[in-house]
Amino acid sequence: xxxxxxxxxxxxxxxxxxxxxxxxxxxxxxxxxxxxxxxxxxxxxxxxxxxxxxxxxxxxxxxxxxxxxxxxxxxxxxxxxxxxxxxxxxxxxxxxxxxxxxxxxxxxxxxxxxxxxxxxxxxxxxxxxxxxxxxxxxxxxxxxxxxxxxxxxxxxxxxxxxxxxxxxxxxxxxxxxxxxxxxxxxxxxxxxxxxxxxxxxxxxxxxxxxxxxxxxxxxxxxxxxxxxxxxxxxxxxxxxxxxxxxxxxxxxxxxxxxxxxxxxxxxxxxxxxxxxxxxxxxxxxxxxxxxxxxxxxxxxxxxxxxxxxxxxxxxxxxxxxxxxxxxxxxxxxxxxxxxxxxxxxxxxxxxxxxxxxxxxxxxxxxxxxxxxxxxxxxxxxxxxxxxxxxxxxxxxxxxxxxxxxx
Numbered sequence: 001x002x003x004x005x006x007x008x009x010x011x012x013x014x015x016x017x018x019x020x021x022x023x024x025x026x027x028x029x030x031x032x033x034x035x036x037x038x039x040x041x042x043x044x045x046x047x048x049x050x051x052x053x054x055x056x057x058x059x060x061x062x063x064x065x066x067x068x069x070x071x072x073x074x075x076x077x078x079x080x081x082x083x084x085x086x087x088x089x090x091x092x093x094x095x096x097x098x099x100x101x102x103x104x105x106x107x108x109x110x111x112x113x114x115x116x117x118x119x120x121x122x123x124x125x126x127x128x129x130x131x132x133x134x135x136x137x138x139x140x141x142x143x144x145x146x147x148x149x150x151x152x153x154x155x156x157x158x159x160x161x162x163x164x165x166x167x168x169x170x171x172x173x174x175x176x177x178x179x180x181x182x183x184x185x186x187x188x189x190x191x192x193x194x195x196x197x198x199x200x201x202x203x204x205x206x207x208x209x210x211x212x213x214x215x216x217x218x219x220x221x222x223x224x225x226x227x228x229x230x231x232x233x234x235x236x237x238x239x240x241x242x243x244x245x246x247x248x249x250x251x252x253x254x255x256x257x258x259x260x261x262x263x264x265x266x267x268x269x270x271x272x273x274x275x276x277x278x279x280x281x282x283x284x285x286x287x288x289x290x291x292x293x294x295x296x297x298x299x300x301x302x303x304x305x306x307x308x309x310x311x312x313x314x315x316x317x318x319x320x321x322x323x324x325x326x327x328x329x330x331x332x333x334x335x336x337x338x339x340x341x342x343x344x345x346x347x348x349x350x351x352x353x354x355x356x357x358x359x360x361x362x363x364x365x366x367x368x369x370x371x372x373x374x375x376x377x378x379x380x381x382x383x384x385x386x387x388x389x390x391x392x393x394x395x396x397x398x399x400x401x402x403x404x405x406x
Contacts (some may be wrong), residue, residue, distance in 0.1 A: 005127065005183065007181035008123055014138075014178045015179075016116060016120075017141060018142065020138070020139040020142020020144075020146060022082055022171070024143040024146025025163070027226070028150035029160060030048070033089060037098045050103065050106060053340070054110065055109045055113065057106075058106065058114070059113065059334075060110075060334075062074060062110065062111045062333045063114070063329070066115075071115040072182035075115040075182060081108035082108045083172050088101035089105070114332060119183065125185070126183070129263075130262075133262035134259070136259050137256055140255045140256040149167060205334070208335060210376035211319055214275075214316050215312075216342040217369040217370055217372060218370070219338075219341070219346060220345055221282060223342065224350050228350050228359070232298065232359055232363075233246075236359050237292055238295065254303050254305075255309070256310075257307070258278075258306060258308075271380040271381065271382070275373065278310070278373075279308065285306075286305065288304060289305070291360070312370075315380055316335065316380075317335065353365060
């Protein structure tokens with residue numbers, strides 16, 4: 001039993017890592033993609049917005065598919081599609097080819113994100129302790145590796161295809177081999193999902209809504225950092241162009257550290273305390289950024305943002321699994337859609353407020369939204385289960401079932 005769980009955890013962690021690498025390689029090379037395909041500044045936002053919109057479609061579709069197909073099988077095929085689509089982005093010549101590659105990437109990412117977190121939630125249930133943050137920590141590590149590889153490609157002026165090909169050649173076969181050891185939540189959860197989610201869907205969504213809002217606000221904050229940190233440091237705080245590239249890297253490193261330590265905090269203090277602390281630290285980070293007199297104080301603010309925001313998303317997925325132990329796959333798929341909602345809202349919201357008002361003032365809006373998490377923090381509490389405890393008891397018949405029949 002222990003070997004099955006350990007292999008399942010390791011293989012799923014590798015999937016999170018590979019996804020972090022692939023996503024970073026795409027978003028950090030957007031200027032190169034724009035130059036390669038000759039996309040105008042006016043058309044570029046439409047291409048970029050299509051990816052999270054289609055990812056939302058993919059996540060909604062996953063909710064329907066997991067009623068008949070195990071999440072492990074969906075993940076096994078979604079990850080290669082994501083990697084091949086990334087390679088397609090680098091290989092195409094015409095705008096229509098880029099559109100097809102990005103469409104495939106977006107749809108597959110929606111399935112990939114939803115199924116990965118479904119398996120993470122079910123594994124955490126089997127372990128009987130918090131491990132969800134560790135998966136997202138590995139995703140952050142993948143993001144750092146991907147961003148570093150993208151820097152190498154840009155520094156040496158490598159073609160996109162040349163930059164992407166070695167990564168895909170390494171990650172694709174490794175992901176396929178590792179997929180043999182994925183561990184599903186088991187047939188019992190699927191049966192309960194079929195019996196409970198259909199008629200009670202509206203009621204279930206009312207229970208899920210606080211977590212959906214927290215997910216949206218967290219990704220509004222995350223997209224603010226990823227899209228505006230460099231511009232804010234250079235244009236508002238007067239940093240050099242080189243220094244302006246540092247905050248996002250610092251943010252990713254502190255996100256990795258925070259997630260790497262976060263599971264210990266959850267086990268010792270509970271999810272409610274950790275989520276509240278994360279929201280307060282993230283809000284403090286936005287406040288420091290908004291009032292920073294110079295670039296170095298601004299970087300301190302972005303450091304606090306990484307430490308605060310990093311715990312919110314993994315704990316939101318884990319809380320959904322606790323709220324709906326018999327239908328966690330459906331809950332995770334629905335919740336995952338709000339990942340993309342926050343991503344779509346965040347960057348345009350801050351940009352519009354910055355142009356109409358000021359970028360310092362615009363930073364206060366995600367600060368307030370993150371603080372709203374405090375209102376919903378009780379939704380992260382451990383839910384009493386049918387066995388009368390505060391945590392769901394592992395199910396022996398379920399945790400022993402790997403994707404290959406283990």
